[in-house]
Amino acid sequence: MLKITMKDGAVREAEAGISIQDFVKQVSNSLAKKVLAAKVDGETKDLTTVLDKDCKVEFLTFDDEDGRWALRHTASHILAQAVKRLYKDANVRLAIGPAIENGFYYDFDIDRQLTEADLADIEKEMKKIVKENLKLERKEVSREEALKFFEEKGETYKVELINDLPEGEKITMYTQGEFTDLCAGPHVVSTGKVKALKLMSIAGAYWRGDEHNKMLQRIYGTAFEKQADLDAYLHMLEEAKKRDHRKLGKQLDLFSLHEEGPGFPFFHPNGMVVRNELINYWRDVHRRYGYQEIKTPIILNRQLWETSGHWDHYKENMYFTKIDGEDYAIKPMNCPGGMLVYNSKQHSYRDLPLRLGELGLVHRHEKSGELHGLFRVRNFTQDDAHLFVTPDQVEEEIQHTIDLFDEVYNTFGLTYVAELSTRPDDSMGTDEDWELATNGLRKALEHRGLDYIVNEGDGAFYGPKIDFHLKDSIGRTWQCGTIQYDMQMPEKFNLTYVGEDGEKHRPIMLHRVVYGSIERFIGILIENYAGAFPTWLAPVQARILPITDKQADYAYELRKKMFDLGLRIEVDDRSEKIGKKIRESQMLKTPYSLVVGDQEMADGTVAVRKYGEQQSETMKVEDFIAYLQEQIATKAKKF
Structure with a gap:
């Protein structure tokens, strides 16, 4: 047994x-x-x-990532089988068809230009295959058998894949009905398990991602166990389209991107309001949590980046220049500069924990095809901090950091899931160092009672980390905060502190960010709020709308009164109907639209309409100002 x-x-x-x-x-x-x-x-x-x-x-x-991938991998085979069935006369040659996050795809070389209209026919055939409930049968074969099988079928891409496999590599094929594919698996037991599927789009894709190879046709789809889950996902995608931060960024005049600087965002006055409010809040929170702010240079010499390990481990993502004939690099991370600040004087154990925060502008090279609004850029401001601690302070400092994270994320109405990322293949340091560091993070999570996921091999090259994945208002997750345990850089930069025994000791360093990057966090907030920022963050907190020209002077008197109190107020004095002004104020996601006519002017009141509401409420000006100030002071999540 x-x-x-x-x-x-x-x-x-x-x-x-x-x-x-x-x-x-x-x-x-x-x-x-x-x-x-x-x-x-x-x-x-x-x-x-x-x-x-x-x-x-x-x-x-299906609740497990690997379970979802097995089902969606099977869906990709169902897609390939359907295309083979439907287009027998179009010489369909199969490339690859993996599961991916949120779905699957398959690449085809086919003597027919597929269109969006074809997706309905292919999806219909896929559903037939699901109803047939075909068993997936796995067979291990020799290289010779595999080559013979796919050569006879004219599957040139499969032949190329087989020939590129290392000698002795196990080769497996999966068969469902009349369809057989080269595949390592795993799969679900039958096509009938794929109960809900949807084809999403068609795109071009170079074979093996190489622009020198032939352009293939790629069909994207998604699959779920239950139709209700698929419907919810499709609804979320529709919501996401409405919330696209690139579209809303333009509509609300927050930021722009230009071909003169791909991946380098330009912030407009409205965007700078949001950005500066986030920075002001960051500084307030960090002051209360015992941080000191520093600033380090953007360009530093090659020797520094060699010492830190970035020259060897991160060079392909960095930008370089020469100064006085020497190699310099534009910083992709703030850490090495923080090491120099720490080392600028001798520290005592009484100084620790030492918390140094930095809003540091960094530059990283991203491929042009991967740039995406504010989510994937080439320069961004990291809200970094480096915490220098003694070994017995590590867990308490991690708990202190998570307390800060809890406060910040709660302010924005965001919840999170924690993920422990372990040692990657290209890491620095000894097995003992990594085991000690990883166990330190694990214990901190467990003692706090936090549920967490282990993400094997996804740590930084210098240490393991805890990532915080934020959940937004429509259920999507975003990786933002992180705490990284680092025993490598203190060693490389020879950081020390004088202990109670009068001897020099090596501190442990914790890297951490809360927003992650200010640019990306703004993009996340735009989509989370669908552009309707809470009052404290809104570029314009109230818009005064005089009904006729007669109330314009009153409107500007109100604006001055509120502006002098530090409120962000605008007046719309155009000669337009009040209904149009209200609609446009709502389109601009203004928290409060203040309508003023003869009666309001006579009574010293305003008719207040909250964003998203149809009814107005008349309030004394002083009462509205007090209400608005309270909304801002408490950072209220709702209007």
Whole structure:
């Protein structure tokens, strides 16, 4: 009998040779209906996999990332099978078809230009294949068998992939009905598991991503277990289109992007209001949490970047220049400059923890095809901080940092999920250093009682990290905050502090950001609020709308009174109907539209209409000002 260790540590017995599918049925029939794949000793496998030794098994459902990928990978094969069926006379040659985040795609070389109109026919055929509930059968073959099979079918791209595999590499093929594909898997047990699918778009894609190769046709789609989940996802996409920060950035006159500087955003006056309010809030929070602000140069010499490790580990993302014949680099990160500030004087254990914050402008080279509004740019301001601590202060300092994160994210109405990212392949440092650092972060999360996900191999090259993925108002997640544990840079820069024993010791450094980058965070907030910023952040907090020219002087008197109190007020004195002025004020997402006519002028009042509402409320001017000031002072999330 085999001993199978479950995810919760429980051990079950099973006969050798049992499939995972039969094993999960022994555990629970209801669970068996949900399980899509399984991890066996950490490796994701099909449910048809046979268990022949003691092992650890974790069942994967659609709630698990690897479970979703297995289902969506199968959906890509269903797509390829449908295209093969529909366009027999178009010489369809298959390239690759992986699962991706939120969906899947397949690349085709086909003697026919596919259009959006074809997607409906292909999707219809895919649904037929789902109804056929075809079993996916895995077969391990020799290189010769695989080459013979795909050469006979004229699948030149598959032949190329096989020829590029290393000698001795295991080669597998999956068959469903009449369709067979070269694939490493894993997949769900049958096409019938893909109960809800949708084709999204067609695009061009170079074979293997190389512009020198042939342009193929790529079909994107998504798949879910339940139609309700697919419908919710499609609704979220529609909402996301309405909230696109690039579109709203132009509509609200916040920022622009120009071909004279691809990836280098230009902030307009309205955008600078939002940006400066975020910075003012950042400074207030950090002062209260015991931080000191520093500023370091944008350009520093090659020797510094060699010492930090960026020259070897990050060079392809950096920009360079020469000064007096020497190599210099524009900083992609603030950390090395922070090391020089720390080292500018000798520190005592009494100085620690030392919290140095910096709003540092950094530049990183991103490929032109990956640039995206404020989300993917080439220069941005990181709200960085470097915390220098003794070993016994590490956990308390991490808890202190998460307290700060909680306050900031709650201010914007954002919740988060924590993710622990572990050692990458190109890391610096010893196994012992990495184990100590990773365990330090893990213990801090566990002692706080935070649920977290482990993201293997996604740490920084100098240390593991905790990432904070924020959830916005329509359910999307964004990676923003991070806490990184670093024992490498203090070593490389020979950082020390004098301990209670009078001897020099090496501090541990924690890197952390809250916003991540101010530019990206602004983009996230634009989409989270759909452009309707809370009052304290809004570029224009109230817009005064005189009904006729007779009230214009009164409107400007009100504006001056409020402006002198530090409020951001504008007057719309155009000779337009008041209904049009109100509509346009709403289009500009103004928190409060203040209508003033003869009656309001006589009574010293304003008719207040909140953004998104149809009814107005008459208020004394002094009462409205007090209300607006309270909204700003408390950073109210709603109008």
